Amino acid sequence: MPFTHDDFDYIDAHSHFFPPQIFKAIWSYFEQTDEKGNIKGWPINYKLPTEELVRFLESQNVKAYTTYNYAHKEGVAEYINEWVKDFCMTHKNAIPFGCVWPDDENRIEYVKKILEDHNFFGIKIQPLVQEFYPDDKRMYEVYNLILDQGKWICFHAGTAPYRNKYVGYKNFVKFLNKYSDMNLLIAHMGAFEYKKFLHLLDKHENLYLDTTMIYIPDNIFPERKSKRPKPEELISYQDRILFGSDFPNIPYAYQFSTKGLLELELPKNVYQNIFFNNAKRLFNITVEELD
Ligand SMILES: [Zn+2]
Structure with missing residues (x-):
């Protein structure tokens, strides 16, 4: 293999940071077992305190990283957003993203605050957990705010690792038709509907895909290997x-996150773009890359 993980610098455009108590709850949820003792989600490799998570990323040549998070019920988004704001004040390499819950009465107020006062890059929407359609009317005012300010939305829009009625290309496109100029980051390259999401890149110049969990060598997403985008x-x-x-x-x-990509033996500048340059440009990151 011509390149290894250590040959590159990275900006992790899909990392999560939650307040520690919420992280604990998410990790227990992932690791729940059924009556037969089978795990429902998957075991979490990095159940670490916040500072150790940051140090670990730094040890992996990660120069900047997003704080993706989401509210799973009413009344917690503002708390998560405040925590992220504080976290980013002491961690200059963090790229602040916040969250919203569609029934919070003060959602416009707190979204305005994170975008205008705290300069967050945008919000993450996770319909698998939050259970609403991308094109939900309760979100229009929030969307308009994000659009007007040129901020970003990261959508978990695809059907991986499992689906519910709110995810999938069809639902996402209803939103996209209404908000065709929105700046959008599509998690997991739209898995498993890769082709359709790749196609959107031709029509929407403000739309990007992230490689999260797609090119790892072992098998978390069962349909992943056969359908995932080809090197070309x-x-x-x-x-x-x-x-x-x-x-x-x-x-x-x-490093499994980069291993499968590196095994494709793409040209060096392609790796530099995917691992670093694109996110640097998009998030206005000022750190310099290794040479
Ligand atoms: Zn994620």
Whole structure:
């Protein structure tokens, strides 16, 4: 293999940071077992305190990282957002993203605050957990705010690792038709509907895909290996794809996130774009890359 993980610098465009108590609850949820003792989600490899998570990313040549998070019920989004704001004040390499719950009465107020006062890059929407359609009317005012300010939304829009009625290309496109100029980051490259999401790159210049969990060598997403975008597609869309890991909520070593990509033996500049340059440009990151 010509390149290894250590040959590159990274911006992790899909990492999660939650307040420690909420992280604990998420990790227990992932690790729940059924009556037969089978795990429902997957074991979490990095159940670490916040500072250790940051140090770990730094040890992996990660120069900047997102704080993706989501509210799972009414009344917690503002608390999570405040925690992220404080976290980012002491961690300059964190890329602040917040969350929203569609029934919070003060949602416009707190979204305005994180975008305008705290300069968050945008919000993450996770319909698998939050259970609403991308095109939900309760979200229009929030969307308009994000659009007006040129901020970003990261959508878990695809059907992996499992589906409910709120995810999938069809639901996402209803939103996209209404908000075609929105700046959008699509988690997991839209898995498992890769082709359809890749196609959107031709029509929507403000849309990007992240590689999270797609090119790892072992099998978490069962349909992944056969359908995932081919090396030629990564090369043609090299300016529109961002490296992401889902750290720390992963059941394997962090470097598996880059291993499968490196095994494709793409040209060096393609890796530099996907691992670093695209996110650097998009998030206005000022750190310099290794040479
Ligand atoms: Zn994630």
